[in-house]
Amino acid sequence: MNSYKRNAFTYATIVALGGFVFGLDAAVISGATKFITKEFNLSAIQIGTAVSSPAIGVLFALPLAGIFSDKFGRKKVLIGIATIYLLSALFSAFATSFNGLVAARFLGGLAFSSLSLASMYIGEIAPSKWRGKLVSMNQINIVVGLSAAYFINYLILQLAGSGEAWVQNIGLADNTWRFMVGSEIIPAFIWLILLFFIPESPSWLVYKNRSDEAAVVLEKIYDKSEIPAQIADMKESIETSVTSENKQSIISQLKEMFSSRYSKIVIIATTIAIAQQVSGINVVLFYAPTIFEQLGNGTDAAFMQSIYTGLTGIVFTVLGLLLIDRIGRRPITIWGLVWTGLSLLICAYGFSQARYTLTEEHIAEIKQENIIDTTQLQSLVGVEFDSDKAFKAALVKTIGEKNTRDYSSTLIQKAGIISAGLILFGILSFIAAFHFSIGPVMWVLFSEIFPISLRSIAIPTFAFVTSISSLLVQFFFPWQLENMGATTVFASYAVMVLIGFVILYFYLIETKNMSIEEIQQKLIKE
Secondary structure, X not given: OOHHHHHHHHHHHHHHHHHHHHHHHHHHHHHHHHHHHHHHOOOHHHHHHHHHHHHHHHHHHHHHHHHHHHHHOHHHHHHHHHHHHHHHHHHHHOOOOHHHHHHHHHHHHHHHHHHHHHHHHHHHHOOHHHHHHHHHHHHHHHHHHHHHHHHXXXXXXXXXXXXXXXXXXXOOOOOHHHHHHHOOHHHHHHHHHHHHHOOOOHHHHHHOOOHHHHHHHHOOOOOHXXXXXXXXXXXXXXXXXXXXXXXXXXXXXXXXXXXXXXXXXXXXXXXXXXHHHHOOHHHHHHOHHHHHHOOOOHHHHHHHHHHXXXXXXXXXXXXXXXXXXXHOHHHHHHHHHHHHHHHHHHHHHHHHOOEEEEOHHHHHHHHHHOOOOOOHHHHHEOOEEOOHHHHHHHHHHHHOHHHHHHHHHHHHHHHEEOOHHHHHHHHHHHHHHHXXXXXXXXXXXXXXXXXXXXXXXXXXXXHHHHHHHHHHHHHHHHHHHHHOOHHHHHHHHHHHHHHHHHHHHHHOOOOOOOOHHHHHHHHOOX
């Protein structure tokens, strides 16, 4: 590897570490949810609020991310974001109330804009032939962070139940969820320090008429003979996409972005931004133990199966990274959506075949384990329920909402007759499809299809669209699971994904091995 390529990979890797912090921040709540629910006696809507509060925070941050990155530069804004991640982790770990926890996680959501800024920075600093791989590194770090979160949660859960003296001394058994959400502190601090060693984006420097400084940065990632042409291309992109007057006006940039000239870009960006999230990916990732408990395997097994989702994500993200510049963005996206939709339908079918029946043997086991007063459960013995929704509704009527929330996973484990293997296969297939295709490809496309002068507005704008979709999916999932059942939830995700497939099949072009200027020539209406 020559020094130019090494430098480009080094800078991209440092910035992409923010994806690891994001993944860790986003997924540790999956293990903490059950403990937080018990400690603060949360309803389904409150659980959804706790999990989705970062998605609310990012809605406020994304419009400002573009403004600040244009005004202060990509590097300074990334440093500010890393600081916010660190503070959020500290405040979450020491939260003393539900509202305090929501506020701390909302603060962390302000830092989630790191995903759009990371793809922007990497796309601007990466040579075109490496852009797909380097931008996809952000997605790899996200899934590594997710996997690390599941592993950390499982490790903490095992230690909390070990009974070891040192575990009791540090309060891990009584504060399990605090150790889970606090696990982000160290990686957030490391990322913050490393960001001081990256250069500013050369595209931003050219945008600010600081071409001499841009040339100094480009010398680290290009041969000197290529630098004048690179700077000329950047200037041409800026000059041809928006007027000098418009450069200073955010409203003018947005009007330009949503003009008929860019209609094809807007359709592609909007569709993939929505399809990526309405697939339910963040439901599976952020509520993993909750979903796996529906399979009837108990809490420990649910946490272990969550690790499987993380490992699957890593394997297929790496595979996608290796193939994205060979296969191309379009086939990976189009057929990845088909794979995703079919996987979700497998999950929906598996849950539709489940049946739930409590027997006298189950009641005897529950009584022996002293889990809950079995007197109220006697009325359910021998009654068969054809869905998790119907079974939980019956539990609410007999033992109340609080006991149902606290003990439904144990009761499902005993009463459920379910194709756990089929559903697990469907979920892992879904994770593989997402991380091979629309997971990393969305950010690659975002780094490619927008012109330089509009990119700082366009990428946060469409990241805002995907964040709105993510927020709605995360927030309503606990309520949907209670009121609609797993079958309907997964089937609805599949339908939305297949709609995205149809739209992108007709609009998405191939962008591999093309410069940003060449992509614009194909997408922009003159």
